Amino acid sequence: MDIVFIGAGNLATNLSHALHEAGHKIVQIYSRTEASAKALADDFGCPFTNNEDQIVVGPYIYIICVTDSALAEVAQKVIKGREDCLFVHTAGSMQMDVLPSKRRGVFYPMQTFSKARLVNFTDIPVFVEASENKDADTLLSLAKTISEKVYELSSADRQYLHLAAVFCCNFANHCYTLSEEILGQHGIPFEVMNSLIDETAAKVHNISPSQAQTGPAARKDENVIRKHLQLLDDNPRLQTIYDIMTKSIAHD
Amino acid sequence: MDIVFIGAGNLATNLSHALHEAGHKIVQIYSRTEASAKALADDFGCPFTNNEDQIVVGPYIYIICVTDSALAEVAQKVIKGREDCLFVHTAGSMQMDVLPSKRRGVFYPMQTFSKARLVNFTDIPVFVEASENKDADTLLSLAKTISEKVYELSSADRQYLHLAAVFCCNFANHCYTLSEEILGQHGIPFEVMNSLIDETAAKVHNISPSQAQTGPAARKDENVIRKHLQLLDDNPRLQTIYDIMTKSIAHD
Numbered sequence: 312m313d314i315v316f317i318g319a320g321n322l323a324t325n326l327s328h329a330l331h332e333a334g335h336k337i338v339q340i341y342s343r344t345e346a347s348a349k350a351l352a353d354d355f356g357c358p359f360t361n362n363e364d365q366i367v368v369g370p371y372i373y374i375i376c377v378t379d380s381a382l383a384e385v386a387q388k389v390i391k392g393r394e395d396c397l398f399v400h401t402a403g404s405m406q407m408d409v410l411p412s413k414r415r416g417v418f419y420p421m422q423t424f425s426k427a428r429l430v431n432f433t434d435i436p437v438f439v440e441a442s443e444n445k446d447a448d449t450l451l452s453l454a455k456t457i458s459e460k461v462y463e464l465s466s467a468d469r470q471y472l473h474l475a476a477v478f479c480c481n482f483a484n485h486c487y488t489l490s491e492e493i494l495g496q497h498g499i500p501f502e503v504m505n506s507l508i509d510e511t512a513a514k515v516h517n518i519s520p521s522q523a524q525t526g527p528a529a530r531k532d533e534n535v536i537r538k539h540l541q542l543l544d545d546n547p548r549l550q551t552i553y554d555i556m557t558k559s560i561a562h563d
Numbered sequence: 564m565d566i567v568f569i570g571a572g573n574l575a576t577n578l579s580h581a582l583h584e585a586g587h588k589i590v591q592i593y594s595r596t597e598a599s600a601k602a603l604a605d606d607f608g609c610p611f612t613n614n615e616d617q618i619v620v621g622p623y624i625y626i627i628c629v630t631d632s633a634l635a636e637v638a639q640k641v642i643k644g645r646e647d648c649l650f651v652h653t654a655g656s657m658q659m660d661v662l663p664s665k666r667r668g669v670f671y672p673m674q675t676f677s678k679a680r681l682v683n684f685t686d687i688p689v690f691v692e693a694s695e696n697k698d699a700d701t702l703l704s705l706a707k708t709i710s711e712k713v714y715e716l717s718s719a720d721r722q723y724l725h726l727a728a729v730f731c732c733n734f735a736n737h738c739y740t741l742s743e744e745i746l747g748q749h750g751i752p753f754e755v756m757n758s759l760i761d762e763t764a765a766k767v768h769n770i771s772p773s774q775a776q777t778g779p780a781a782r783k784d785e786n787v788i789r790k791h792l793q794l795l796d797d798n799p800r801l802q803t804i805y806d807i808m809t810k811s812i813a814h815d
Contacts, residue, residue: 380784404779404787421755423762423777428769434758460755471749474791478742479756480763481778482808483735488772489811490730497723503673503712504731505768506686510675511732512764516757517680520740525675526733527656532632535656539726548811555807556734559741559800 312453315367316340317389318376319347321424322401326376329432331355333456341366341389363388368396372453374418375400375410386410397446403473406466407440416441416450419469420458423480436460438469489549528560564705567619568592569641570628571599573676574653578628581684583607585708593618593641615640620648624705626670627652627662638662649698655725658718659692668693668702671721672710675732688712690721741801780812 312335316323319342327337337355342348345361352359360366366373366389373393377385379402390398390412399416400409407417417440422430437454440463441447447463454461464472487508491501514523527535536557543550564587568575571594583589589607594600597613604611612618618625618641625645629637631654642650642664651668652661659669669692674682689706692715693699699715706713716724739760743753766775779787788809795802 378782378784379779379787380782404790422759423766423775428766430762436755436758460758462755464751468749468751470790470794471745472751472755474794475742475745475751476756476759477778477780477791477805478738478745480759481776481780481812482741482804483738483760484763484767484772484776485780485808485812486730486735486738487767488776489734490727491772493723493727493730497720499716499720499724499727501767501771503688503714503724504727506688506712507674507728507732508735508764508767510682511736512760514675514680515736515739515753515760519753520736520743523675524733524736524740526729527631528729528733528737530630530632532630535631538656538722539729542722542726548814552734552807552811553729555804556737559804560733560737562800 312336312449313338313369313371315371315373316351316376317366317373317385318342319344319351320376320378322420323374323376324351325422325424325429325432326374326401326420327351328354328429329457330453335453335456338369338371339367343385363391366393368393371396372449373398379404383409397441397449399441399450403438403469403476406470407442408466414441414443414446416446417466417469418450418454421472421476423484432457433459436462438462438464438472440465440469489552492549524560526560528557531561564588564701565590565621565623567623567625568603568628569618569625569637570594571596571603572628572630574672575626575628576603577674577676577681577684578626578653578672579603580606580681581709582705587705587708590621590623591619595637615643618645620645623648624701625650631656635661649693649701651693651702655690655721655728658722659694660718666693666695666698668698669718669721670702670706673724673728675736684709685711688714690714690716690724692717692721741804744801776812778812780809783813 315338316327331337337357340348340352340359348359394412397414398410398412399418403419419438420435422435435458437458439450439454567590568579579589589609592600592604592611600611646664649666650662650664651670655671671690672687674687687710689710691702691706
């Protein structure tokens with residue numbers, strides 16, 4: 312299939328490479344930042360632009376990969392004059408209807424992306440949705456060329472999926488950050504946590520996380536909990552998080 | 564080396580198997596629950612007992628693997644009459660001095676254990692400490708037969724290590740649980756999160772977690788944050804956690 316990318320950030324970089332490797336043609340890259348558009352277009356030897364008037368018009372799939380907060384504004388600009396084309400966005404948290412084109416859809420690969428680290432899409436679930444059945448089929452086919460886990464999901468349910476992903480990914484990562492903060496204050500390198508982090512993640516492939524829960528809160532071990540709260544006396548932010556997470560675990 | 568196990572729970576099961584496979588001799592298993600002592604002793608064809616008077620006395624390393632809250636009481640009982648033997652405990656959160664023996668130490672493999680899932684100790688960091696230098700050397704040698712990551716760490720610093728592990732493991736796992744709770748309410752299977760969880764864990768082997776942070780809180784995307792908080796209107800417990808984690812991420 313022939314694809315135009317709107318955006319050249321982390322996700323656009325990862326997704327365009329995966330689609331290109333799966334044999335699709337990257338027709339053009341648009342980014343508000345010309346240097347970003349050029350850098351990504353250079354990977355494919357394709358045209359680029361930072362001028363929305365110069366975005367090609369044709370029977371392409373236009374994939375908009377911009378930050379959620381910029382999506383509505385960018386979509387408005389790039390769709391103008393191309394209302395009959397199929398535009399899709401990649402934002403887990405946004406409704407499909409944020410796109411003002413007649414044919415619109417969502418193509419949401421649920422993963423955490425960095426430009427520096429190209430990921431393998433095979434195991435990344437992709438959630439798709441489209442305003443027209445024919446386009447839904449096209450997007451399902453496109454997704455299946457890069458991933459083995461493709462689901463059709465409505466905007467209404469996808470917002471809960473995205474919320475759940477914030478807990479699993481963003482908040483779990485913040486737990487790592489808080490851990491690093493504590494270790495740093497005592498000269499212990501964060502890398503000692505690697506195997507514990509990996510095992511905690513691996514466990515829940517086979518066991519429900521509520522059943523996999525261990526630690527002082529799961530054991531309701533008041534002595535250890537009290538001591539930990541005391542150790543955090545000089546750090547009210549971490550102390551509050553410790554207290555609330557512990558109470559929430561004990562609630563289960 | 565010759566080892567007596569006090570306890571037959573998750574950690575005792577995992578650790579005794581790892582030490583046995585590394586060529587050490589399991590001399591005896593003691594547990595307050597006779598059936599547990601027998602079940603584990605059967606794996607090695609060694610004696611077991613649930614009577615502390617029948618614990619063997621000799622030049623062994625006595626490894627006490629019981630829950631943190633039971634440690635002081637169990638240690639008191641099993642050390643009585645064996646004060647000259649080397650007793651060590653395995654509790655990350657407990658001081659070495661909770662053991663009333665003359666020769667005492669700590670042997671803390673930092674990992675989350677389940678009886679059902681025997682883990683490979685090679686990558687598990689083991690933190691050791693002893694009241695006598697000679698015993699510290701013995702414990703370092705013992706640890707090195709099962710792990711490539713062995714550290715000597717004082718009780719004072721180990722309590723912060725354990726606290727940091729609660730964040731990295733127990734609280735990260737609870738984030739998975741909350742995610743599962745949200746997905747379950749919308750009929751989405753938790754397994755769609757597997758690759759996101761794995762990538763989130765894998766990332767911090769190479770990048771500091773504070774730098775790896777993504778998501779609405781890291782982007783300070785108020786629209787998405789507000790919408791997520793609304794989605795949690797019927798669940799004040801999750802709403803509070805979302806709010807506090809988001810503010811803590813934005814603080815970084």
